[in-house]
Amino acid sequence: MSLNRLTIADARDRLRKGEITAVELTDACLSAIEQAGALNAFVHNTPDIARRQAAAADQRLQAGDAPAMCGIPLGIKDLFCTKGVPTQAASRILQGFVPEYESTATQNLFDAGAVMLGKLNMDEFAMGSTNETSVYGPAVNPWRLGEQQLTPGGSSGGSAAAVAADLCLAATGTDTGGSMRQPAAFTGTVGVKPTYGRVSRWGIVAFASSLDQAGPMTKTVRDAAIMLGAMASVDPKDSTSADRPVPDYESALTGDIRGKRIGIPREYRIDGMPAEIEALWQQGIAMLRDAGAEIVDISLPHTKYALPAYYVIGPAEASSNLARYDGVRYGHRAPLAAGDGINEMYEKTRAEGFGPEVQRRAMIGTYVLSAGFYDAYYNRARKVRALIKRDFDEAFAAGIDTILTPATPSAAFPLGTMHAVDPVQMYLNDVFTVTVNLAGLPALALPAGLDSQGLPLGLQLIGRPWDEAGLLNHASVLERAAGFVAKPDRWW
Template sequence: MSELSSLSIAEARDALRRGDVTAVELTEACLREIEAADALNAFVHKTPEIAMERARAADAMLKEKGDEAPGMCGIPVGIKDLFCTEHVPSQAASRILENFRPEYESTVTAQLKAAGAVMLGKLNMDEFAMGSSNEHSVYGPAVNPWRVDERLLTPGGSSGGSAAAVAARLCLGATGTDTGGSIRQPAAFTGIVGLKPTYGRCSRWGIVAFASSLDQAGPMTRTVRDAAIMLQAMAGHDPKDSTSADLPLPDFEAAITGDIRGKRIGIPREYRMEGMPAEIEALWKQGAEMLRDAGAEIVDISLPHTKYALPCYYVIAPAEASSNLARYDGVRYGYRAKLAKGEGIVEMYEKTRAEGFGPEVQRRVMIGTYVLSAGFYDAYYNRARKVRSLIKRDFETVFADGIDAILTPATPSAAFGLGEMSEADPVQMYLNDVFTVTVNLAGLPGIAVPAGLDSQGLPLGLQLIGRPWEEGELLNLAETLERAAGFVSKPEKWW
């Protein structure tokens, strides 16, 4: 593993500003690691020419601005395949977007580019961000760099390629998106930090849509401080996105003071799930103790509508997906099925969608179409929207009672083997999101922090949920937890 590619974003930023290393050297080190890591299937579209061009531009910016250069200047990052990147394949890991090369750049990647960040390439993911294991991808599954036996493990999903790349030291950070836990769950499975900001903190413009009222972009990094630095470049108001919040952007890194005395941390009793592994329960308890030792007050709280979160999410998300994915029809761009003589436009739509979408996307589109249909709209979709309001109100109530953040497990287990979750029972896979979906339904910020290893030696994470728009305070609490947990393990190179 290259010494340079193992640097944190904060360490690399400081080394670049001191002149100890150049952006070109840093980028070359990462490109070498990427070339040697095809077994992980994390990078699916490599862009070495773009990377070197941007690295040279970053070195020029650093020379000109010195310490005034943006924090991400010269930092090599990977971009999830859901973000549109100008003239670079942006497929959302789907056959239906085969050969799609946008003529424009998503707002988030444009901001990273303007800050001097170096794009190394596009990262693997579940098709249209639908999945918890990165097995639903036209590129094949991404592989977790952590390994404890002969099995290949999932890096989680949908941002599995991002998690694998950051954990394997192929890049210093990566973009992810989170609709029901797709940043936080893979971060926990790979021993890295994953931050889902408040809904509206980062622009969704130019990100291929899954469920528009739930999707949110965020950083995936190796440390909490790195997440703060990367979020600074990604966040901000965008007039092109009507859901983007027009709020001043605080200095997220400056908010990390290490002082959490007097903060009140809620422990929700409803998250004590039946059948939760003892290791997860014990880690959760340890996390609470670590925060208490740092001066926080630990408070038992109730979020009574938590039990309805998963069914509510799996009505709303597929409903929005079926609407968003209706635009992929083989007419304007992407994949088009071959037609037999005499077949017309209806057959073209049907064949293109049947051949272009994978099984999981088809399943969710069908569920979504069903719950939005005339006979079931009130019974399912409208009822789910009402339940969503109740879940949001649960959080508003505890925050109004003076709770500063909520501590929960990030996942119900450590990473499992690829292929182990039976395709015959997708509900088992959906249960992976049990601790994370409430955050998306309520539009809150949440962060997964690596906090320990299970008995096999695989990483386990804890989740902190913050008040809306208070990512700075959430990052401060997360950094305290990170420091107390002292998680320094990393995967041994086998690929």
């Protein structure tokens, strides 16, 4: 088997036994990346850094000082600031920006011995569900229908495509409204959005600061547990970072969920949901019941207001965060005509630097925050958010351990069919995922089956606050029962 096809857990064990070296593992991934240009997953390659980090990892392995991630080659989403390496957030406005510092999450991974292969494609400023808003062009799903190229989802589309195509052993992603879980479902991979505050946001380019959370995108649940343990930390540089110890997530994977109570929210049965998604959900329910869990019908009555609330709060925070991109301090500055003042510089720079989707959200956000509309939109959305969180709090207070839902309303669809046609249709992709970000809860998507056309479908598990360990354990039971081992045919 090619080394790049290994899981983190298998690679870790073989590295520690001395059967393979980190340099060999890294070279296998770098070779796979070179041959996968058609996927457009990697957008800034860093082979020199990768080989240097791999050599250092081999020294640690030989010395017997090797954490679980030591020598593991990763792709890093272009939203994470990486010292000395371009970080563009897939936007023209950050062209040429090379940070002088490292994000806390990536620093934690590198301290644990992980290897950076390069930066991964994404939707511009993480705004999108198809990876089509990227200045680099769309990433392409390794799965396809005949000759049709499919979206890998977004915004972490490059991360999902790279992991599914075995270009790296795992990747970092971020999730503001489903940006790891939806791509994971579309590509047959695992995406974990931790509890808000579990992973530091310092050094990650901000979209919506009260919703953004970084996490791992991996090939298996066990790999997600290993990588999340390395990424998570308390961080004094992030005021929203939670001062809580990080458990050993891998040791929590006991596979025993007997007596646990799984909530099935009736509000997630939406009109027009494909029969295959409903059938997969029922199969997931049966798998958890067979494992000894108790299935409980629950109500999350404010679910129907989640998308509208999210598309007020998200753009409002985005418009505030994007105000710093003005052509003055870093990144792109538009050429100015004689007599142009600072206002013209702002206008021209932003018009050139931001793509249409980012402009759309910035304008929506500025509108809902403006004097006449603040109470009508933004404050009302914040109140709805509180009600959505209360729905979950009441379910967990009633003894629910995790909640099972579909991850997406469909399988991956062809590139060019949704984002360009109707942005609102694209926003509906997040219907099952945005509630989790509004409530700050941990959740993950994992592959659980194939649709009639042979494309992966995912299920979502939502956990109690700070109980990523229990969430991952439930997911490991579902993963084993589903037995998903399908891989895309290599066409690239």
